[in-house]
Amino acid sequence: MLTGEQWFLVVSMAAVLFLTRIAGFVIAGRLPDSRRIGRMLDVLPGITMVSIVLPAVVATGLVGVLASVVVAGVVMRTRSLGLAILLGVGLVTLVG
Numbered sequence: 001m002l003t004g005e006q007w008f009l010v011v012s013m014a015a016v017l018f019l020t021r022i023a024g025f026v027i028a029g030r031l032p033d034s035r036r037i038g039r040m041l042d043v044l045p046g047i048t049m050v051s052i053v054l055p056a057v058v059a060t061g062l063v064g065v066l067a068s069v070v071v072a073g074v075v076m077r078t079r080s081l082g083l084a085i086l087l088g089v090g091l092v093t094l095v096g
Contacts, residue, residue, distance in 0.1 A: 063096040 002010070031037050057064040071088040075081060 060092065060096060063092055066095070067091045 053068075057068050060067075067088040070091055071084045074084040074087055078084070
């Protein structure tokens with residue numbers, strides 16, 4: 001059973017998530033329709049992924065960098081994300 005404080009935290013996080021999504025629509029509606037902004041928005045998912053993954057890669061050191069290179073190479077060569085993840089995790093497990 002959740003306490004009152006836990007309920008408050010859950011509802012607060014849901015409200016922040018909802019407001020963040022609404023703010024994105026409001027801000028996007030006010031942006032001018034230009035090629036430059038379109039290109040910036042096109043690369044946003046990749047930049048977001050790098051900002052999430054890079055700290056973990058750096059934290060694991062050389063093994064993480066090596067596994068990341070292997071994962072990137074496998075994805076580019078085979079287009080199989082599952083195989084790439086399997087090899088990356090296996091490499092970190094065996095070497096790290």
